[in-house]
Amino acid sequence: VLVVPASAISALGTIVLRVWYNDEDFTLMVCLQSLAGAVVIMAAAIIFEPLSSFRVTFLSVGALLYLAIFGSVLAFTGYYWLLKRMKVITLSLLAFITPVIAVGLEYLLLSEYFLLSPRPGRCLYCAELFWLLKSNLFCLS
Template structure:
């Protein structure tokens, strides 16, 4: 839910840095509508327990803010960059850091590597990262950044639908209303 502020942050930074990006009433209504939809999807599970989750919440807030800032910076200064090249360095560094963190902080005896685990990792690497972010960076050059930022509202909707379809999770009324 916290990451749903991303489109708001994109509007804020693009208003400051991108004179060609017009933020009209329709875009603002689109961001508000999408945020309300995400709120509806997660409303039953929301908790404001800052005592246990403050650092995690601040990390997600920082992540959304930094991603918005970098998207606007790429929109402004990165028109010459190749979308595939823009993926390589962050994915490589992120992968190395996550691997190192896992080795340092996780119980390696609990790791179970089977076909399902390998297929999941390959699926996430290819479709969840490489293809998705290449398309995202390509679109960043082609369409309005606020419109593109609305794509962040799609991920929770897909997750809820896939949970229902593949994992037999229940679909609540708020999930349906929020998805509309």
């Protein structure tokens, strides 16, 4: 139900960044967004999660660092870097490409089976990717 409004808000944010903040330092934007997100998530965790289950382990610290570095800092820095160099419509195609890459990596690295019957969406993603590659939407601006 919330997929369409979430997509619209994401598109609006991308357009606002491109139009009004294109000359700003994207590294600072990533840091401020990550800090704001961390504060909100930490507050939600304190309110809704029992503090008795809080444990700091090597695995939890490693997972947090991995997600912070690769899932946030590098991902958003790369996104903003691309936003300055590509058309917004082209960059929005990441939503179509990411699942295809994830399925391919799942198949190659984790030896998962590529079955079409339980996941018919994979066929749709492959068809979309083929259409996108065939069109000229991947041109740098």
